[in-house]
Amino acid sequence: MRSSTSLRIALRHLSSRAFQTFSVVSVVAFSVGLAVALFLLAQGLRLGLVRAVEPFDLIVGARGSPYQLVLNTVFLQDVPVGNIAWEDCVELSNDARVGSAVPLGFGDAYRGYPVIGTTPALSEVRVRASDPPWLRLGEGRWFEGDEFEAVLGAQAAAGSGLRVGDGFRTSHGLVMGDEHKEKYRVVGIAETVRGPWDRAIFVPLGVIWAVHKHEHEDEHESGKEVTAVLVHPASWTDAYSLAASFQRSADKQLVFPAQTAIRLFSLMGRGEAFLAIVVYAVGGCAVLTTLLVLYWSGAARSRERALLHVLGLSRGALVFISWLEGTITLLAGAFLGELAGRAGAEAAFALLGEATAIEPAVPLTLQECLMPLALLSIGSLSALVVAWGDGRNPEELLKSR
Amino acid sequence: MTTPVSTAPLLEVRELRMEYPQPGKPVPALRLDFLEARAGEAIAVTGPSGSGKTTLLHLLAALIRPTGGVIRFGGRDLGSMGTASARWRALSVGYVFQNMNLLPDFSLLENLTIAAEISGVPRGRALDRSRALLRRLGLEGLAHRRPAKLSLGEQQRGAVARAVLHAPPLILADEPTASLDAVNAGLVMDLLLELSAESQSLLLVATHDETVRKRFSRVVELQKAAGVENEGE
Numbered sequence: 074m075r076s077s078t079s080l081r082i083a084l085r086h087l088s089s090r091a092f093q094t095f096s097v098v099s100v101v102a103f104s105v106g107l108a109v110a111l112f113l114l115a116q117g118l119r120l121g122l123v124r125a126v127e128p129f130d131l132i133v134g135a136r137g138s139p140y141q142l143v144l145n146t147v148f149l150q151d152v153p154v155g156n157i158a159w160e161d162c163v164e165l166s167n168d169a170r171v172g173s174a175v176p177l178g179f180g181d182a183y184r185g186y187p188v189i190g191t192t193p194a195l196s197e198v199r200v201r202a203s204d205p206p207w208l209r210l211g212e213g214r215w216f217e218g219d220e221f222e223a224v225l226g227a228q229a230a231a232g233s234g235l236r237v238g239d240g241f242r243t244s245h246g247l248v249m250g251d252e253h254k255e256k257y258r259v260v261g262i263a264e265t266v267r268g269p270w271d272r273a274i275f276v277p278l279g280v281i282w283a284v285h286k287h288e289h290e291d292e293h294e295s296g297k298e299v300t301a302v303l304v305h306p307a308s309w310t311d312a313y314s315l316a317a318s319f320q321r322s323a324d325k326q327l328v329f330p331a332q333t334a335i336r337l338f339s340l341m342g343r344g345e346a347f348l349a350i351v352v353y354a355v356g357g358c359a360v361l362t363t364l365l366v367l368y369w370s371g372a373a374r375s376r377e378r379a380l381l382h383v384l385g386l387s388r389g390a391l392v393f394i395s396w397l398e399g400t401i402t403l404l405a406g407a408f409l410g411e412l413a414g415r416a417g418a419e420a421a422f423a424l425l426g427e428a429t430a431i432e433p434a435v436p437l438t439l440q441e442c443l444m445p446l447a448l449l450s451i452g453s454l455s456a457l458v459v460a461w462g463d464g465r466n467p468e469e470l471l472k473s474r
Numbered sequence: 475m476t477t478p479v480s481t482a483p484l485l486e487v488r489e490l491r492m493e494y495p496q497p498g499k500p501v502p503a504l505r506l507d508f509l510e511a512r513a514g515e516a517i518a519v520t521g522p523s524g525s526g527k528t529t530l531l532h533l534l535a536a537l538i539r540p541t542g543g544v545i546r547f548g549g550r551d552l553g554s555m556g557t558a559s560a561r562w563r564a565l566s567v568g569y570v571f572q573n574m575n576l577l578p579d580f581s582l583l584e585n586l587t588i589a590a591e592i593s594g595v596p597r598g599r600a601l602d603r604s605r606a607l608l609r610r611l612g613l614e615g616l617a618h619r620r621p622a623k624l625s626l627g628e629q630q631r632g633a634v635a636r637a638v639l640h641a642p643p644l645i646l647a648d649e650p651t652a653s654l655d656a657v658n659a660g661l662v663m664d665l666l667l668e669l670s671a672e673s674q675s676l677l678l679v680a681t682h683d684e685t686v687r688k689r690f691s692r693v694v695e696l697q698k699a700a701g702v703e704n705e706g707e
Contacts, residue, residue, distance in 0.1 A: 078591045089579040377577055383537065385564020385592045387557060 079390065082381075083397035090370065094402060097366050101406020101448070102413055104359040108352040108444040109414025114421055115345050116441075121425075122334050125268040127200045128207045129330040131304040131312055133157070133165060133174075133319065139328040146177065146301045147330050148269045149187050153179050157325055159297035165304060170311035173197065176299040178281045181243040181253070186229040188243050188274045190281030190299075193217075198303065208270070213237040213261030219279035224261040228271035235259050243274075243284075253284050356444060359406065360452040364459050367399045371460065392460045399456025400449075407445040483510040484548055484643065484676050485534070491542030492529050500541075504529045509694060513643060516667055516677040518687045521696030527680035530696065531646045534678065535567050547644065564593040568637030568675070570647040570666070575633030576621040582632045583608065583617040586639055593640045600639075607635050611665065627658030634665045641673035648680045656685075663689055 087094045125147055134142040135155030144151040156178075165174040175198060178190030193215050198207045216222035225235060235241055239259045245251045257276060265271050282297050304327070306312035312329075319327035371378070378391050386394075487509035493500035504526030511517055519527050532538045533545060536552045536559035545552040547566070555562055576585045583604055590600035608614050611631055621629050630650060637645055647666060651659035663679075663686055670677040678694075681687055 078588065078597075082588065085579045377579075380571075380575070380577060381592075382560070383535065383563070383567075383569045383571075384589050385560050385567075387560035389557075390560070 079394050079397060083394050083401060086370070086374070086394075086398055087401060093366060093370070097363050097402050098406045098409065100362050101359045101403055101452075102410035104352070104355040105407050105410025105445045105448060106413035106417060107355055107410075109411055109441060110417040110421070111345075111348050111352060112441055112444070113414065113418035115341065116438075117418065117422055118341070118425075119338060121268070122337065125270075126330045126334045128198055128266075129303060130306060131315065131327055132301050132330055133161070133304055133325060133327050134301040136322065136324050136326045139326060139333055142301065142326065142328055143330045143333040145179065146303075149272060150269075153300045156298035156300055157302070159299060161325060162299050162302045165302055168315070170307050170315050172305040172307045174305075175303040176278055177301045177303060178278050178298070179300040180285070181245055181281065183229075183241055183243045183274055184233055186226075186233060186272050186274050188223075188276055188281075190276055190278035192278055195275065195303075198305070208266060209264045210261045211264040213259070216260055216275070216277050219277050219283065221255055221257045221280055222260040222277065223257040224263055224275040225259055226263050226271040226273040226275070227265035229274050230259075230262045232272075237262060243276075255280075255284055352444065356448050360403075360448060360455060363399055363402055363406075363452055364455050366402075367395065367456055367459050370398070371395055392457070395460030396453070396457045399460065400453045403449050403452040403456070407449050411442070411445055482512065484513045485509065485511040486546040487543070489543035490530075490533065490540055490545060492526065492533060492538070493541045504533070504696070506530065506543075506694075506696065511676050511678075513676055514671065514674045515692065516670065516690055517679070518690035518693045519678055519680040519696065520682060520687055520693055522698055523682075525696035525698045527682075527696060528648055531569075531648050531678065531680055534644065535563055535569055535646055537563070565640075566642050566644055568640070568642040568645040570630070570633050570637045570645075570650045572649040573626070573629075573653045575636075576624075576629055578621050581618045581620055582613065582624065582628075585621070585632060586636050589636045590639050593642075595640060603639055604635075607639055608632075611635055625658075626653050627655070627661065630654060630658065630662045631665060634662060634669065638666075638669040638673060638675070641675065643675055645670045645675045645677045646680075647677070649682070650679065651681070651683060651686055659683070659686070 126143075129147050132142060132146050134146065134153075135157050137154035141151050142154050145153050159176070162174060162176045165171050173194060175191060175194045179187060181188035181190075196206055196208055196210075196215050199205070200207055210224070211227070213224070215224055223241075225233070230236070233241070237259050240256045241259070242252050242254070242256050244253065257280075263271075263275075278299070304315070306315060316327050316329070319325055381391060381394075382388070487506055490504065490506040490509075491502075492504040493502050506526075519530060521527055529538075533540055533552070534547070536555055539553050543553075550562075552559070552562075576582070577588070580588060583601075586604035586607065587597065587600040590603060591597055595603070605614070605617065608617050613628065613631060613635070616624060616628060616632075621632075624632065630653070634647075634650070637647070645666070650666065651662055654662060666677060666679065667689065679686065679690070687693060
């Protein structure tokens with residue numbers, strides 16, 4: 074008998090008990106989908122975090138929680154730890170151990186998109202010396218001097234609908250309202266960096282100071298403050314030397330965002346390990362369900378099996394048909410689960426991307442397919458065992474006719 | 475009924491014994507000392523319940539192995555075929571049961587084609603043959619119905635069609651009319667005798683129905699656990 078005939082018999086058996094088949098495929102798809110989605114989310118978050126952190130060698134900010142400083146500066150989340158004096162930034166710029174120091178001032182927003190006061194030096198930041206600038210313009214130009222000009226991050230431009238030449242007013246804080254009277258004009262739109270800074274609106278730091286002058290006059294002699302300084306060290310030795318210097322500071326801190334991200338990964342890892350146990354338990358349940366259904370279905374079909382045996386099917390052929398039924402069920406479940414997992418992860422990425430601009434798209438990898446493949450292999454092998462020992466021999470089945 | 479038969483025996487049975495293993499003592503199920511039959515012959519196998527009619531048919535289909543004696547079909551020892559028995563059965567045997575003959579998930583036409591495919595007929599030819607046979611039997615209009623949508627008589631006629639489709643040299647029928655009314659029983663027996671004669675197949679029908687028995691010129695009567703053959707009228 075040809076394999077196509079066995080396949081036709083197996084497919085017909087599956088379609089004849091459509092509800093049962095649908096239920097088992099759904100259970101398998103659910104477990105595979107869960108595993109794939111969790112894997113993709115974890116991998117995607119890692120990739121997204123790494124990409125977001127890459128341009129930030131060192132960050133200097135007010136003393137407080139280093140996590141908060143990184144969250145605020147790199148991921149544009151949470152509120153600033155506090156401000157440091159402009160003089161500190163100047164001092165850093167003049168330090169021989171510093172290659173470049175880019176001041177960053179946070180606090181204002183436009184329709185939820187954070188406004189960052191900075192200098193054109195930001196356009197020179199590179200991930201590696203040989204790389205092109207990290208933040209490149211897609212259209213327009215960078216702001217010049219202390220004019221009320223702004224450059225929009227890619228997502229800020231797309232989300233706000235602002236174009237080059239348009240005007241807008243910022244508000245104090247991230248919540249809408251309390252609008253400043255000064256109007257900015259969009260002069261440039263940046264290409265995407267596939268990270269949180271796509272949500273940012275860049276304006277001259279001097280303008281931020283001018284807008285907030287009245288609020289800060291009493292705090293510092295100059296009234297000029299920055300929230301953080303993005304520091305690119307002259308060398309990694311200098312980076313550690315700088316870190317040592319800041320350890321003695323009472324009001325400032327220097328953080329390595331990469332180290333903070335690694336600590337975050339470590340925390341994530343613990344959660345992932347627990348989730349992995351849950352996922353594999355669900356996968357095990359799916360395989361068990363498939364095998365139970367296969368066994369029950371085999372027992373319920375004892376008469377048909379006997380009939381097929383009388384027609385000339387060997388026991389091996391009967392086992393092959395039962396095995397095909399189990400394997401097709403698992404294959405369909407694994408395939409649909411992979412699709413559902415991908416779709417679920419993409420949906421989560423989209424939500425995450427809207428909120429944080431982290432864009433953690435992950436290409437299809439072998440690692441991602443490991444769980445579906447493992448489930449398929451174990452399930453298929455077990456299906457063979459169940460099919461082989463499925464009830465009684467065909468000769469025995471004949472006696473029951 | 476008279477049919478032309480060949481002279482050389484197609485089936486030879488000598489000192490056939492079948493016992494089923496039981497704790498303590500094996501249970502004797504069949505004893506048949508001698509039987510010869512030729513291609514084209516039609517034989518009724520009769521006997522009381524427990525005399526081994528079904529067991530004999532299972533032995534002749536190489537579904538089980540005898541515990542003693544020899545069965546040769548076409549010169550081949552059926553008791554020593556081992557795993558090759560399924561292939562031999564697919565090619566050489568057509569089998570009709572009392573009921574539950576058709577695969578419930580397949581249409582009548584598919585029941586025929588699958589059986590033909592199992593016996594090695596290519597799908598295209600299997601379809602052509604199946605349609606032609608169903609047409610001849612007046613079952614063409616029911617070809618795409620599943621067994622649950624057919625009457626018992628229609629199911630049994632379909633089972634006969636399936637058994638003879640690949641013109642096997644041996645056709646075995648186990649109480650093929652037991653579940654049918656007189657009219658349908660007559661139709662099924664007509665078909666079995668007519669089609670097996672056409673294909674020059676050796677036909678053995680196990681029955682306890684006197685009406686059916688009377689249609690055969692040769693009868694093998696089994697005794698309970700004794701196996702005495704009585705040639706009939």
